Amino acid sequence: MAQVPLSMNPVQFSCSICLELLKDPVTIPCGHSYCMSCLTDYWDCQPICSCPQCRATFSPRPTLGRNTLLAEMLQSLGAVKLSEGPSAPPLYEDHGFEHATFDVSSVRPERTDGERLLGETRRYLAQQIEESESELQQLKQTLRSFSRLAKAAVKDSSKIFSELQEFVERRRVEMKELIRAQEKAEVTRAENQLQRLEQQISELRRRDAELEKLSHSQDQHRITQSMCQSYCSPVSAGAASSLVVSPHVSFGPVRKAISDLKEQLQSLYHREFPNITSAVKTVNILQMEKANKALEAGDSAHIPSLDSRTDLLQCEKHQSDLNQNSVTSQSSSTKHDSAFLFLCRLLFAVFGPVHSTQGAFPD
Incomplete structure (x- = not known):
């Protein structure tokens, strides 16, 4: 049977610095991913470590670690060789003979769930854009x-x-x-x-x-x-004799008093200027508390393990149920099942879990 084509936009998995597909992908605390070499070269040329996309700053400089999950996803993406070609004819098309061993409509719920997942993801992205x-x-x-x-x-x-x-x-x-x-x-x-x-x-x-x-x-x-x-009438010399002329008259005390005043003013300025500087630095437009907390938690906090995602488990469980319901057609739909499961993992790894009031998949 023909392979079901799966189309993904490679721009979503490209480095915004070199504009190529991610090589040795690393994820920084703000959630964006880059090539390890591109981000290292970029930070080496910048005075402050910041995200090239959202401009979030990080201090101290985070330790870059390879995002193994995203690297495996990109490797799988290359192995699957997603194509942009036209859709294959439906599997339930009349071939001119009876299907005695399997139900041709067994793949229809899988496609419906995939479309629902994509729809939920697009609505989530639209909300994020807004x-x-x-x-x-x-x-x-x-x-x-x-x-x-x-x-x-x-x-x-x-x-x-x-x-x-x-x-x-x-x-x-x-x-x-x-x-x-x-x-x-x-x-x-x-x-x-x-x-x-x-x-x-x-x-x-x-x-x-x-x-x-x-x-x-x-x-x-x-x-x-x-x-x-x-x-009887002497010259009045009492006033003259009572005066003592200062032999070393000087304005030195005046100069010392003024110098002391200058030192006191300088000391006051040096003592109070740090308070002024601190007051100026408290006037911030952006608060980086979330980024700092994410930095302390590590890169793993931004891309959790797939095994911990309830929605992904539901996806795998639903895939397993579909395989059990179509045992007789397992050999003909293996490639399509793998592509759908890969799509689920890729969407969850990049965009996170999608929350819906009806759930991602039917029971």
Whole structure:
């Protein structure tokens, strides 16, 4: 009997990097599969390990392991040699003679179940496409909003630092005015004292000159009177004698106080800047918690074993029942049975279990 053709799209099992059928396939935590050599070369050229399709990032770099299940599927796909040719004539076509040993309609439920499986898978894919498109639109909108928020944050931070710069500039002007005022006050006080000292010296020299003249006089009464006047009205030197001139005047303490203030500001900045950096890094568009959990669980969590899938067991059980019901035609339908079972395994391995309210197969 003719072999039932089975058509599969090879694009579904091709590497998105080299666009060829997968060679030594590996599956990364996000669920996508690539050639091991292609993905290794791609990650070696990238600063961050990420999926070329969904852009999910992984840190640390995952250890790549060969997906044995998918490799066997691809090997079986090549062995079966799926064709795109026209469908073979139905097995139940009238051949002009009676079928005495088997029922020609025994393969009809198998084809119906295969079509139902494909229909359920297409509906599942349509749902996934709809959800992905919704996520795509939401991500685009979030990106636009994020760009606006980032621009506003840059503007606000620039404004705050400008205000801080203006504050420091005002303090600099105040400090300059304070030093100039102190300089003016001290210079004025010193100049006044200098003027008083000069006047005092002039007065003392004048009196000394008068006493020198009296020293040549013979009139004792006049000498006594002049001496009394000199001692009774002495030059006020108390203020001058109470002043102590600083021999090492300096603005060193002022400079030290300003330097201490600068160090305190720098210390405050270095202490608080990590908090600012942490606050900036918490603003994320994508949350990678699921990807990280998948990374910890390992690659096997994304492509479970076929033996653990209830739907696949149902598929094999249903195939076994069909074989028992058509014992007499087993030799003529073996290739078709293997192709159908391979299709079931391939769909489950790539797309996962298909959930239906009616079940994947009838009881």
